[in-house]
Amino acid sequence: MAGLLTPSLAEDAFAMIRPQIEAFLASQGFAPNLAFAITATAALRPADAVAGSASPFYLVAALGNKADWPADLEALAMAKAAKSARTGRDSADLPAHYLLAGDTLAWGSVVLDDIVVACSGIKPWFDEMLAMWLAATVKALCKQRLTDLPAGTRFLD
Secondary structure (H helix, E strand, C coil): CCCCCCHHHHHHHHHHHHHHHHHHHHHHCCCCCEEEEEEECCCCCCHHHHHCCCCCCCEEEEECCHHHCCCCHHHHHHHHHHHHHHHCCCHHHCCHHHCCCCCCCCCCEEEECCEEEEEECCCHHHHHHHHHHHHHHHHHHHHHHHHCCCCCCCCCC
16 A cells, blocks of 8 residues: 655655755855655554565655765665664664664654654754755645545545
8 A cells, every 4th residue: 555655755855845955055065965865664664565665765865976975875864764764763862772783873864753854964963954854845745645635535545
């Protein structure tokens, strides 16, 4: 069963706020080298839905020239997102006892009503801020798409 949160919606959300992200980076003097990952907790991606998917991510997106990156920012964003998806908690507030072997200690992922978004590339507090911008945009687009369903439509028949 598919929900409203899809790779297409995640792409639309990223495209919608990308100009604001780029403007923020420029205004703060940051290089435009970022990676984002969008996924969800098990509440939105039950095991049977994930099993049929090639990737647990709705979107992995990059800004900037990967050759200029100080590290693999996409891998880091995915690791942050996976940790938050597993625990249901923002990475900045994750107690130590939630960590598993192989988890990244980096933070910059958020959970907004089971929508999980991570960002990597600048300071972790700004990674977190940008992740929340994107998570809020995903949530808003889900609400918009729900109201756009034709009257009388059974939810996601």
